[in-house]
Amino acid sequence: MTKSWGSSGRSRGAILDWLVRVNAQVSQWAASMSWWRLILLFVVILVAGSIIGETLGLKHERVREVRSGRDTVISIGGKDGIRITKTPRGAKDAVPAPPLPPRVGAPPEAPGGGDEAAAQTQEKAAEQAIEDAAQSVEKALSKALGDEEVVVRRQVVTFRGIVGDLGAAAMVILFAYLVASKIIVKKVAQADAKVRTAQDTAERETMERQLAQARLQVLQAQVEPHFLFNTLATVDYLIETDPPRASKMQKALITYLRGALPQMRQQSSTLGRELRLVTSYLDLIKMRIEERLEVEIAVPEALRSAEFPPMMLQTLVENAIKHGIEPKPDGGKVRVAASLQNGQIAVEVSDTGVGLPDGELLDGPTSGTGVGLQNIRDRLAMLYPGRSTLMLHSGAAGGTLVRITLPHRVATEPAAQGMPPEGKLA
Incomplete structure (x- = not known):
C-alpha cells in the first residue's frame, strides 16, 4: 500500500514538473512574440475555429414559436422540424401537423458512389431549403390564423453546441493565457535586469572602494x-x-x-x-x-x-x-x-x-x-x-x-x- 502511494506521488510529481516546463517554454515563446503577431495568431485561431465549428455543426438548435390566439402554437426548428400544435379550450391533446421535411442537420442519403464533398453540398442545400420553407410557413400560418400572434425564439441545447461552446471558451482562455504570460514574463525580465544592474553597480562600487582603500594603504x-x-x-x-x-x-x-x-x-x-x-x-x-x-x-x-x-x-x-x-x-x-x-x-x-x-x-x-x-x-x-x-x-x-x-x-x-x-x- 505504501509502495502504491509512493508511485502515485512520484507520478503526480513528474506530471507537475512536466507542466511547469511546458508553462515556462510557452511563456518564453509568448514573450518573444511581438504584440501584432500575437493578435494575428489569435485571429487565425478564431477563424479556424469558426470554420471547424460550421463544418462539424458545433452549435445549438434554434427554435422559433409563433403563438396565434390562445390555442395554436407553431414550432419551427429543433428535432421535430416544423410542428403545429392546436389545443382546443379544455383539451390537453395536441393535434400534430402533417409531417414536413426533416430537421436541420439531418443529411439526405447520398446515392451510392457519391463522394463526401457532394454529400456536404447537398446537406447545406437541404438546410437552406428547410430554413426558407420554415420562414414561408411561419408567415402563411400566422396570416391565416389571425388573432394576436407572439413570436418566441428559443434555443435547444445540444451536445454539439456544448462542444462548440467549450472550444470557444478554450480559445479565449488560451489567448488570455498568452497575453498574461507575455506581460508577466516581460515584467519579470525587467525586474531581473534591474536586479542584475543593481548587483553589478554594487559590485563595481565595492571593487572601487576596495581599490581606493588599497591605494590608500599603499600610500600610507x-x-x-x-x-x-x-x-x-x-x-x-x-x-x-x-x-x-x-x-x-x-x-x-x-x-x-x-x-x-x-x-x-x-x-x-x-x-x-x-x-x-x-x-x-x-x-x-x-x-x-x-x-x-x-x-x-x-x-x-x-x-x-x-x-x-x-x-x-x-x-x-x-x-x-x-x-x-x-x-x-x-x-x-x-x-x-x-x-x-x-x-x-x-x-x-x-x-x-x-x-x-x-x-x-x-x-x-x-x-x-x-x-x-x-x-x-x-x-x-x-x-x-x-x-x-x-x-x-x-x-x-x-x-x-x-x-x-x-x-x-x-x-x-x-x-x-x-x-x-x-x-x-x-
Missing part, C-alpha cells in the same frame, strides 16, 4: 626612506659631535614615528591629528637643516576637529620640503593654512622654494605630475566624487602652493592613541 605605508635614513645618519653624527642635540632629535623622531605608524593603519583622521603629525615631521627637518627652514601653521582651532584623509597633509608637506626647500641653497618657508568656504574646507600647503619646473601646468584640478599628488587626486576622487579638488599654483612670492578642498564634516571618532598633544614631545 610609504614612509619616506630618504627622510628616515638621513635623519638617522644625522642623529648618529650628532651623538659624536653634539649629544644634547642628538638626544633632542632622537626624541622628535620617536614622537613622529609614534604618531605616523599607528596613523598608517587608520582609515579616517582629523585635521588636528594630521597637523600634530606634520609638526613632528617639520621639527625633525628643522633640526637637520636648521636655519634654512621656517615653518608657519595658520589653522583655526575650530577646524581642527574636521575630518581629513590620513597621511594626505603629510604627503603635501614632504613634497614641499623635498622639491621646494631642500634644493634651494638658502632654504625657505613652509606654510600650512586652512579655511572654511561655502561648506567646504580648504587646506593649503605653500613654500618659497625653487618653484615649479618649466612646462609644469600651473592651474587646474589635475595639475601636478608627482606620484604623491597623483595618489592624492585618486584618493579624493574615490572618497569625495565630484565634491573635491586638488589645485597646484605657482606661489605669489615664488615657490609652489597646493590647495585641497573637500566637504567639511566634523569627526565623531576619538583622537588616535599614541599621538601626544601638540607641542609636547615624548
